[in-house]
Amino acid sequence: MSWTKPIVLLAVGHSCVDVYQGAVAALVPFFVAERDYGYAAASGIVLAASLLSSVAQPVFGALTDRWAMPWLLPVSTVLGGVGVALSGVTGSYALTLAFVAVSGLGVAAYHPESARVARLVSGPGHTGMSWFSLGGNVGFALAPVLVAAALAAGGLRFTPLLVLPAIVGSVLCLPVLRALGSRAPARSGRADAAGTDDIASFLRLSAAVVFRSIVFVGLSAFVSLYAQERTGGGVAAGGAALFLLYLGGAVGTVLGGRLANRWDRVTVVRRSYLLTVGAVAGVVFVPGPAVYVFVALTSAGLYVPFSLQITLGQDYLPTRVGTASGVTLGLTVSVGGLASPLVGTLADHTSLRTALAPLIAMPVLSWLAIRTLREPG
Template identity: 30%
Template sequence: MQVKTNKTVFGILIAVSMVHLLNDTIQSIVPAIFPIIKESLSLSYSQLGLIAFALNLTASVLQPAVGLYSDRKPQPYLLPLGVVATLIGVIGMAFAFGFWTMLGSAILVGIGSSIFHPESAKVAYLAAGARRGLAQSIFQVGGNAGQALAPIMTALIFVPLGQFGIIWFTLLAALALGIQMYTAKWYSSKLRVNTVKKRDHSSKGKAVTNRGKVTAAISILVLILTSKMAYLAGITSFYSFYLIERFQLSVQEAQLCVFAFLAAGAAGTFFGGPLSDRWGRRNVIWFSILGALPFAFLLPYVNFQISIVFCIIIGFTIMSSGSVNVVYAQELLPGNIGTVSGLFFGLAFGAGGLGAALLGMLADSTSIDYVIKLCAFLPLLGLLAIFLPSDRKLAEWAKEADDRQSAPN
């Protein structure tokens, strides 16, 4: 039986996207529960900050390491193992009786996330066939949707049920565990097929002849992603405070804008991938930058109603390259899918957490108004995309690498 290597396996893509939604929903409950556990556990703002920092640090630093390890020694059943760590973390948060138990539980959730992202991104890559942009979009839109649920969860679950309401999320973790067992089984069978092919042709070593150019392109992508995640952290963490202060809104009204931003971002992530398959990776990266910049600059100066519209436009455009950046990096280093995916997902968590911390300190020393206006300049770093190689150049590099590998020794 001949395996169709270019066939897109939508069942697997939907499975990993669903687990991405469940994983990021669970991860989002950590900051969402802060107003509740501050009272129930008598925590200080500094202790809450340490919990958030530990979660983001664990989820960001470990991801490239997990990706590097799995590139060298693929371990399909790391997928359900990561969910087990998350499940234990969720139970720990529900029953936490103090700062240290809550901190340890958050770290377990971070470990589960750090295992999930690089491994599942590899699964999405293997299931993509020829439609890598679409595949990565399907995978990532689950995570964006999970993050967008955080404001709703605070209002509907944690305010009425309190800290113990977290226990209901064990059902989500159990569902994710079942899906990951199915995914791991498919992943394992795919690896067996690929092992036979690698005896004659390996993807390792591609793009080696252009190492300097590849390193420069990866560095530019890292800078673009860092600026984008810092901007997202500024909007999701502080824009609601800006609206409350400027327009005297209630918390619920201000959160409406943040939810509109995140929901539009999820839509942008979904459509950006297939558009990049059709129009090119770099073109979509350019669209995400140039499309967002004018609205980002105007956002601090418009009224509340227009700000909702602008949040939708900015969220959609700036996140339209969310999956494209990862696919572009994977195609730069096709033999290191797990490492690249872990680097970029880990960087996203790290840059977001660090950006929120720095902007928070800046807001304390200046004002929320100053921080929101400053955030508008962050996407300008995206203009570095002018130095990224074109999709045609990427294809030429890949062909050169293939020709070199197929040449007789």
Template identity: 25%
Template sequence: MGILVAISLSHLLNDLMQSVIPSVYPILKQEFTLSFGQVGLIQLAFQLTASILQPMVGIYTDKHPKPFSLPLGMGFTFIGLVSLSLASTYWMLLVAVSLVGIGSSIFHPEASRIARLSSGGRHGLAQSLFQVGGNFGSAIGPLLAAVIVISRGQIGVAWFSLVALVAMMLLTWVGVWYRDHMRKPKAAVSMALPNLPRPVVLRSLSILAGLMFSKFFYMAAFTSYYTFYLMERFAVTVQQSQLLLFVFLAAVAVGTISGGPIGDRVGRKFVLWFSILGALPFTLLLPFMDLSWTIAFSIIIGLILSSAFPAIVVYAQELVPGKIGLVSGIFFGLSFGLGGIGAAFLGELADWTSITFVYRLCAFLPMIGFLIYFLPNTHRLRP
């Protein structure tokens, strides 16, 4: 449990630093005279570097575990944040966020593996605790950015590099445990699904990828453009919009903790039905609500949608046993990649139309959840 808490706290620090990037978009947009499309490209550069490398890291570390790769990855994040605070051109911004993305791509596959190793067989609970750390970090980041960066400007990002140093020290301790753990005899705890045909596995993984598309394209509308939506539609201030983004992301953090443990008890498929399709009525109504109801619906949507990802990751790990790093890398990479593509696409769409239209279009994305019907029921399949 101590290691699980430590890796969850590391995830909090890692994602806190990552969330600073979209939080400073209003400042960068004004200072560098950027379009929404250019803002989207910054997010794309960050999230593509955070996604493309993850499966490769996972494949390599499945065969050759590297306990101290975690503090090394955090070093890239440190350099990226310092570079972002000093960037004077648009291209420097792209390089800086790419370095932060590389740090993330090294962190997530191995950190997810350590969460599973320290789970004691309760993989859903461990994955939820690991991910909720990241969610809380993502929620706290915009709040700290509103306090530190908004008042100090771009140079204020440098303060968050101190968080990277703290995370490097914590992850070095975790790396020592991981190294010692690999030297001990392993007690096998199998959670693989029995005798599923290869076509069923491939179909199931494809459906899970579709659910990821639904979830993270919709989430991109919030993480990258919710502040702009609130300022354009309701004329709130930058500080107020950052606070409301924090409220949404805090709801995401709270919702994440439920998906894994419930999946351990009643099956991942039940969680997916609720967490994808359960959000549909609220996403459809959100674009037509006033400010108070927008806040309320955003909290409900965050709570419901966020329970999906722990269930998706553990479901995929059970479908492909023995490839924890690869599966974690693919699905964490998908989460970043789809979010980045979504941010870029939605930014361009907002330039052509409006932010309000983007939210009305994205409201239909949870309908992809009807594909869950074709997934095998993992709870009933267990011996």
């Protein structure tokens, strides 16, 4: 079986799942407008989606190292969609947090196993995994558009419509699972692995992922509101900024895979983080419509390392591919949510611009963490 068809199906399925990570941030302006949430309360919703996910993804990764669980792909996809779909149908803040947390659990269960399957069907090289990662970025980018379209007529009470991508994604992964099952019984990553784990390098890579996560999720939670503030526009102006933040990631992911075919992965990741420092500074300090340019540049810079970090983590931990995927793929969108309430609280007491300024330091810390890393093997 050629890797092209299964990777395309997995990429589209990945897109359907990551719609729900982007949808949480896209719903924040609606929660603020309809329920009068402050910055801290709004960031708590992002935290609810991220907290359970950040804890659960490495757990699911460790489980997939012991047992292959391809059935998680359709089940977790549906779970992610149901949580977001129910988040707007109740006025209770506690129930909203609970439903968003359920969605986060579904997202957490999906990523380690899907990354293992994607690496299995794509074989050597970086192209297949970059296309798989691209699917997730497209899902992020489409989330504001889908949320706006679904909620345009009646607001939060129309969130049940958002379950549709989950249904599509769960169906699309079934042919891949059938094809894998027809080859041979699925085996765990540990059983198939060869090589020695480089735990020190993996921990340094993980630190870079965490710092990247903080800046990306922080911007995801507040760039919509910040763009409205900087441009004087309305909800559409904010939605455009969030769309660019996610769409630039698609460009960055494809670019990262191509650059890694010319230079080694570690070099590409290092240089990308350095260039991202200036882009984040532009988002924070440049006024007017130019902020959109820097949002797009920031997104591309943060996503050039995205798929490369996944395969680097798997190569640093060749006997624990699921765990590596759970950390590098999961933490990129979950641990940052733990810091977003701090950003929201600071914004409540100062200004949104002041609260976003510390994010400029995060790509610097990522660069420092991997400055002396070497390419595996």
